[in-house]
Amino acid sequence: MPRRRKRDIIIKGFSKLLKEDKLKIVAELMDNQLEAMELLKSFWHNDNSRQKVFDEFSENTISNFYIPYGVAPNVIVNGRNHLVPLVIEESSVVAAASSSARFWSEHGGFHAEVINELKIGQVHFLWKGEKKKLLAVFDELKQYLRGAASDITANMESRGGGVVDMELIDMTAEIKNYYQIRVTFNTVDSMGANFINSCLEEFAGALQQFCKNQDSFTKEEKECQIIMSILSNYTPECLVTAWVECSYDELDKMDKGLTGQQFAEKFALAVKIAEVDVYRATTHNKGIFNGLDAVAIATGNDFRAIEAAGHTYAAKDGRYRSLSHVELKDGKFKYSLTLPLAMGTVGGLTSLHPLAKHSLEMLGKPSAKELMMIAASLGLANNFAAIRSLVTKGIQIGHMKMHLMNILNHFEATKEEKEKAVLYFVEHKVSFANVSKYMQEIRKN
Amino acid sequence: MPRRRKRDIIIKGFSKLLKEDKLKIVAELMDNQLEAMELLKSFWHNDNSRQKVFDEFSENTISNFYIPYGVAPNVIVNGRNHLVPLVIEESSVVAAASSSARFWSEHGGFHAEVINELKIGQVHFLWKGEKKKLLAVFDELKQYLRGAASDITANMESRGGGVVDMELIDMTAEIKNYYQIRVTFNTVDSMGANFINSCLEEFAGALQQFCKNQDSFTKEEKECQIIMSILSNYTPECLVTAWVECSYDELDKMDKGLTGQQFAEKFALAVKIAEVDVYRATTHNKGIFNGLDAVAIATGNDFRAIEAAGHTYAAKDGRYRSLSHVELKDGKFKYSLTLPLAMGTVGGLTSLHPLAKHSLEMLGKPSAKELMMIAASLGLANNFAAIRSLVTKGIQIGHMKMHLMNILNHFEATKEEKEKAVLYFVEHKVSFANVSKYMQEIRKN
Numbered sequence: 001m002p003r004r005r006k007r008d009i010i011i012k013g014f015s016k017l018l019k020e021d022k023l024k025i026v027a028e029l030m031d032n033q034l035e036a037m038e039l040l041k042s043f044w045h046n047d048n049s050r051q052k053v054f055d056e057f058s059e060n061t062i063s064n065f066y067i068p069y070g071v072a073p074n075v076i077v078n079g080r081n082h083l084v085p086l087v088i089e090e091s092s093v094v095a096a097a098s099s100s101a102r103f104w105s106e107h108g109g110f111h112a113e114v115i116n117e118l119k120i121g122q123v124h125f126l127w128k129g130e131k132k133k134l135l136a137v138f139d140e141l142k143q144y145l146r147g148a149a150s151d152i153t154a155n156m157e158s159r160g161g162g163v164v165d166m167e168l169i170d171m172t173a174e175i176k177n178y179y180q181i182r183v184t185f186n187t188v189d190s191m192g193a194n195f196i197n198s199c200l201e202e203f204a205g206a207l208q209q210f211c212k213n214q215d216s217f218t219k220e221e222k223e224c225q226i227i228m229s230i231l232s233n234y235t236p237e238c239l240v241t242a243w244v245e246c247s248y249d250e251l252d253k254m255d256k257g258l259t260g261q262q263f264a265e266k267f268a269l270a271v272k273i274a275e276v277d278v279y280r281a282t283t284h285n286k287g288i289f290n291g292l293d294a295v296a297i298a299t300g301n302d303f304r305a306i307e308a309a310g311h312t313y314a315a316k317d318g319r320y321r322s323l324s325h326v327e328l329k330d331g332k333f334k335y336s337l338t339l340p341l342a343m344g345t346v347g348g349l350t351s352l353h354p355l356a357k358h359s360l361e362m363l364g365k366p367s368a369k370e371l372m373m374i375a376a377s378l379g380l381a382n383n384f385a386a387i388r389s390l391v392t393k394g395i396q397i398g399h400m401k402m403h404l405m406n407i408l409n410h411f412e413a414t415k416e417e418k419e420k421a422v423l424y425f426v427e428h429k430v431s432f433a434n435v436s437k438y439m440q441e442i443r444k445n
Numbered sequence: 446m447p448r449r450r451k452r453d454i455i456i457k458g459f460s461k462l463l464k465e466d467k468l469k470i471v472a473e474l475m476d477n478q479l480e481a482m483e484l485l486k487s488f489w490h491n492d493n494s495r496q497k498v499f500d501e502f503s504e505n506t507i508s509n510f511y512i513p514y515g516v517a518p519n520v521i522v523n524g525r526n527h528l529v530p531l532v533i534e535e536s537s538v539v540a541a542a543s544s545s546a547r548f549w550s551e552h553g554g555f556h557a558e559v560i561n562e563l564k565i566g567q568v569h570f571l572w573k574g575e576k577k578k579l580l581a582v583f584d585e586l587k588q589y590l591r592g593a594a595s596d597i598t599a600n601m602e603s604r605g606g607g608v609v610d611m612e613l614i615d616m617t618a619e620i621k622n623y624y625q626i627r628v629t630f631n632t633v634d635s636m637g638a639n640f641i642n643s644c645l646e647e648f649a650g651a652l653q654q655f656c657k658n659q660d661s662f663t664k665e666e667k668e669c670q671i672i673m674s675i676l677s678n679y680t681p682e683c684l685v686t687a688w689v690e691c692s693y694d695e696l697d698k699m700d701k702g703l704t705g706q707q708f709a710e711k712f713a714l715a716v717k718i719a720e721v722d723v724y725r726a727t728t729h730n731k732g733i734f735n736g737l738d739a740v741a742i743a744t745g746n747d748f749r750a751i752e753a754a755g756h757t758y759a760a761k762d763g764r765y766r767s768l769s770h771v772e773l774k775d776g777k778f779k780y781s782l783t784l785p786l787a788m789g790t791v792g793g794l795t796s797l798h799p800l801a802k803h804s805l806e807m808l809g810k811p812s813a814k815e816l817m818m819i820a821a822s823l824g825l826a827n828n829f830a831a832i833r834s835l836v837t838k839g840i841q842i843g844h845m846k847m848h849l850m851n852i853l854n855h856f857e858a859t860k861e862e863k864e865k866a867v868l869y870f871v872e873h874k875v876s877f878a879n880v881s882k883y884m885q886e887i888r889k890n
């Protein structure tokens with residue numbers, strides 16, 4: 001069994017191999033080696049120098065994974081109309097965002113506001129001593145740390161950012177001798193992860209030095225053990241809010257069976273459910289991230305950071321809840337979303353990935369704050385569309401209509417077969433089984 | 446200002462335009478229209494029929510967004526060696542996973558176990574009546590609902606899955622007259638979202654019919670108002686655990702300054718911090734999702750669903766915490782990760798996306814359970830690598846070494862310049878400013 005043996009060999013120095021050799025090792029695991037090599041290569045960019053940039057984003061790259069790059073038109077945020085780039089594989093997300101944006105474009109558009117844009121980093125350390133002695137020198141320590149990182153911060157300061165504040169956090173009640181220096185940063189238009197981590201590592205070394213130099217410290221107090229220094233992806237002070245509002249009667253056409261007010265009330269009930277039931281809350285918020293992540297990826301931002309911050313925020317009062325909320329008052333429907341959203345429009349991949357760069361240009365080269373507002377609006381757009389479907393016709397009609405093409409592609413339907421199928425499934429229920437049956441029928445004839 | 450005007454026009458029927466016309470509208474927003482069109486087209490697949498499949502994944506698709514498709518070798522899970530496909534844009538994730546996997550390949554590999562694989566869906570409804578009357582007919586109702594969805598469930602049942610159980614959940618303490626039917630599903634190797642949602646919508650209609658037919662119900666009790674019917678992405682009963690373990694002395698080489706036991710203790714402290722501090726917990730878990738999401742995307746799974754479930758689970762006891770845990774006992778280090786992970790290996794995009802299909806074949810065509818175990822191991826691998834770096838040399842050295850190529854590409858460094866720079870930055874600190882200075886220097890000479 002040579003194939004089985006190959007699978008089990010430990011591969012040494014894989015990352016140092018040429019791309020072609022890596023490809024060969026991958027292909028050896030496949031039923032059809034030549035076909036696999038061809039497939040992987042067919043996804044390379046035609047322009048070698050461009051492909052090289054993608055190869056060097058990461059390690060052991062052998063191909064490019066395609067995710068559809070789509071756009072949602074008519075996304076009006078604070079009066080400005082955007083064509084928003086969305087990178088997403090889920091079939092109904094772009095359609096839902098577009099339909100929601102189109103509706104709101106005639107009802108005042110999205111409103112958005114950045115509440116704050118501070119980021120957090122932490123130096124975690126153990127220190128055995130009298131806390132008041134550390135507090136007594138803390139102002140001096142802050143100056144010392146700022147000085148130590150001045151090479152790193154100079155550039156950021158010239159752009160209007162830098163280290164905003166430092167705080168000593170006493171965690172000794174949780175873990176013996178454990179303290180943090182919690183640092184607040186303003187990274188202006190960059191996501192700022194590298195900047196923050198570089199500062200913190202510098203602070204950590206300087207903190208140790210500072211303690212060593214304190215004449216008033218005992219021998220034990222002069223020893224400060226650094227555990228780790230790292231940014232936090234939880235950014236409750238990098239907060240954005242987006243909302244839509246209209247009168248009940250503007251919602252009259254949402255559903256044949258419901259008046260505008262009835263629709264608003266049913267919608268509000270669905271959102272209320274996501275505030276009291278965790279099973280529902282998770283899915284409710286997932287629909288928000290469908291839109292947020294699609295904008296994040298399209299603009300070269302790190303969607304894992306956005307997900308982590310947003311979901312942590314959803315659990316901030318001890319119970320995981322909906323991130324969006326409805327207010328019904330004086331005949332008005334208001335729907336809002338507030339969440340932490342640390343995004344960047346410079347640095348990272350924003351200018352290195354040609355399509356990320358394109359996305360930002362399409363959006364009119366926004367500042368980080370503007371991008372936060374656009375992304376939050378898109379998240380709200382998707383969430384609104386999902387709840388609207390759920391409380392009226394249900395989610396499956398729209399979703400399966402979008403998925404129909406995927407199922408037809410699975411059966412390698414021709415253009416003619418697709419056209420016929422689309423007409424047929426206007427009247428019939430889309431499901432994998434039904435499409436399969438339908439394809440067998442029309443191919444028999 | 447014609448450009449400004451164009452931006453502000455509401456576009457009607459955008460989704461029905463030809464792809465070329467959509468492209469034109471997008472290009473009109475750009476400084477250089479022709480270049481923008483060429484750029485977007487340059488990312489299309491050479492094979493038209495293949496490109497069409499990507500276009501039809503979603504709506505308003507105008508190009509493909511490339512994300513590096515890489516592999517991590519030597520990932521041993523329950524004794525079997527895998528080359529794991531990873532789709533990720535963040536520079537250090539593949540390198541970290543590979544290095545971690547390589548270490549553990551010589552120390553017993555990853556161990557993993559699927560604890561359960563049930564998924565949840567909910568029919569949310571309002572019902573005004575005596576609860577005991579609903580409970581009295583609930584067994585009969587369950588049979589009725591199962592019957593109503595039998596067309597949909599037949600296929601899934603033949604594969605060993607289907608509806609496992611239904612429960613009546615009384616939520617009237619939270620919201621007046623609000624109940625749920627909480628349904629448990631087994632969707633075998635599929636993620637199952639479409640299946641679950643189709644069943645639930647059928648149940649909702651049948652529930653209304655059932656109430657109407659109950660002779661023992663009052664007029665009011667015969668009216669059951671459906672709010673919505675939808676799967677839950679929170680899947681605490683679709684749970685996987687992965688772990689690694691070794692003796693302290695196997696960790697002796699982790700850091701020059703630390704014995705194996707000291708390393709284990711410092712590592713444990715860093716993880717403990719992620720259990721007591723929410724700012725740290727978010728970032729700690731984010732590192733786990735770096736690996737999980739990369740496997741999810743590579744295999745055609747929905748990473749938003751995975752993120753939502755995992756983070757909700759992290760907050761399950763009222764405080765958002767680390768998903769991974771250390772145990773130090775009898776000279777042994779054990780590191781484990783337990784989280785909900787609903788993945789599929791059939792349905793959705795798993796066979797429609799050529800590279801997702803390729804990924805699954807590379808992994809030996811795993812069942813959903815096997816994929817859950819591989820992904821969890823990869824998440825743990827990334828998490829281990831991150832904590833290891835944090836508590837020893839710091840995260841920035843490795844990260845910036847990986848990012849060096851990106852910065853060099855930013856300055857359009859030639860092959861020769863890159864080779865020189867890599868040598869230079871073995872000894873010098875990588876930062877954007879330093880690389881910029883270095884490039885200016887060598888280009889002056």
